[in-house]
Amino acid sequence: MVRKIKAQKAQTVNISWTIEPFPHGGQYLIHQTYRGKNLIFIMRKDNVSYGENVSKEKFIYLSQPNNSVNIMFTIRDITLDDAGYYNGGVTADSAWSGGGVVLIVTDRPSKPTITGPFDVEVNKHITLPCSSKSTSAPDYYSRLVSLSYTWFVNETKMDGETRETLKFNVTRGDKYNKYSCTATEEDLKSERSEPVQITPLYLDKPALYKNNSRNLEPMWTVKENKPLHVACFVDGNPTPTVRLIKGHSEIANNTNNSKWTNYTAKLCEDTGDYTCEGSSNWFSSHNQTVKIDITCKLRIDKSVPLQTNYSSTSGNNVKVAFAIPVIANPPPQASDITWMGPTDHPLTSTVSQRNVVYKHWINTFVPINNHSNFGHYVMKYKNEIIHNITINAQDRPQQPLNFMAYSYASGYVNLTWTSGFNGGSEQFFILRMSDDTGWKIIANLTDPGREETVHFEHGPLTPGQVIVYRLESCNVINCSIQSVEMKVNVKDISKASLTGKSEVFYTAIGVSAGVSILIVILVVVLVIFFRRRNEKKNILNNEITQDGAEMYAVVDKSKTSNNKMKDKTGTSGATKDDYGSNRNSTSGMYAAVDKSLPKENKLEATISTTYSTDKKEDESHHGTETYAVVDKNITKKGGESTTKTKLIKTKKSKEKNRGTKGSLEEKNASPVGSRKTNDEGLIYIDVDFTNKPESSDTNQKPVIHGEEDRTEYTFVDFSKKAPPTPETHDKEGK
Structure with a gap:
């Protein structure tokens, strides 16, 4: 009978059984059978031996004497490998003969x-x-x-x-x-x-939020440019995919495991149906839809190609069709659309919706009856400018105008014509002539511009030849419907103009002569300028001034004439002036200088050509006057006189003038010939104004230079008036 022994792993167990009798051969074998057969002990009368690979410390044989029929041994620190069927016999096969012990080793169940x-x-x-x-x-x-x-x-x-x-x-x-x-x-x-x-x-149903607040209304309406925050929330596990869809296009989705997605709508283009959708791998998608309506004013839709320039022909039943893409919500009213442009009658428009409710077409037809309808058109909506369109001509050019041809020299023909309307494209002119072989092109000329004259010279030709010319205008579209023809008889006379080489030769001579003349003029001007500047310095050095002040004389010629001035006293003969000059009508005039208006370091005086005829007038002057004596003896070439002026200071008292008459005559002694003087012995100024000034400004007063460039000339004021000169020569003639 087999006995069972149960022991836990790592324990020590004693195994025993009995046999009857001990084998006569004196040897008994003990085996373990588990996953194979292992020899544990070999027992003899005089000793016990161990099987191969058996530990003496683990397996200990206990029976005494060795050949005892009570078989007993100990197994220490047992393992699961030590479990099995233990039995003995004379041979290995006899270990299964019955009896023995089954060792069961228990342990913790496996980790679940x-x-x-x-x-x-x-x-x-x-x-x-x-x-x-x-x-x-x-x-x-x-x-x-x-x-x-x-x-x-x-x-x-x-x-x-x-x-x-x-x-x-x-x-x-x-x-x-x-x-x-x-x-x-x-x-x-x-x-x-x-x-x-x-x-x-x-997976929960989606929820829509309007400006951070849950909103279950089916439509939200706002004005354009007023931000509308649209949020979509979907709760679920695992985190669902959240999408916000406008129409059929996704515009936003969740990221970073968020259950939210959002979008800000503020333009008219944001009008439409918005769907909040949530989905995951475990459930079918859930969604919720809201309609968002954003109102906006009419404007051009720039998301599609927009045509602003059109080209067209002109004529009866010719029309240009406009299809203008616009955005507006609500849709625009055709009655509020107006047009401005070079049209013969008012234009009307129609409105049609495009693929979405806020996109529309504005359709208009513009009749182009003639060239006057080409130009710039402006579309307005409720009197506000929306769009500009230009209609350009795209037609055949107009035939040339005023075509003329004439032979002006032997073998040469001059042709002229006027450029007409170019049809809207750049035009050119084709000129043909007829010969024995037919028409042949002799010139292809560019267009100088509308209503401009085109010139062409054809030659040399055979004198006496009769030529027929044909002229037409062309552009990229076609040539003018009609051409113009002209027949010319080539003259047999000498050509009025020089040949090309002669013209170049004489042109070069003319240019060279002109340049030479300009150089000579420039040299003369520079010489005159430097001479005048030197003369001015000399005069300034010799000029008599009062207290270091400079004075200028202003001469009034309003009372002068081309006749010789007459002496009011009617006396004849020559009178000595203060410098010894004779007083006659041809010698000079005197000018009174007013020193009452002094300037800084300069005394400006007005010299009036006054002719004193009464001594009481002399007495009426108070203070001291300075007179300018003008010497006209120095005459330039061509009759132009150079006037020198000297300043004389004298007292205006009647007694002194009489008492000093003799001395004045001595002082006025001059190598100059007889001059006209007044009773006070002052010499009149003769000013020659026959030469025209170089300036072409007829409104400018004649000026004797000196106020600004400080030459020897004086500034002449013609607003002053002077008494007539003494009639000396008239009395001498009597």
């Missing part, structure tokens, strides 16, 4: 594992199995062992759960729970399984 699925929809049941098995040996024993189980949730033991499987209803809160278990065999408890976490699956 919990298998899924762990992703379960909310409100559905889940079954969690705790998988473990016995590790006891031999195998045929462990298969018969039953294990018990313990379940834990978040490290807490679940009461009453001892089954191998755990079943429960899933809630959203289970996503925060972790489940584990252990297995037990005869008080030997396994390690705890790895915890598992349940994923409760769910």
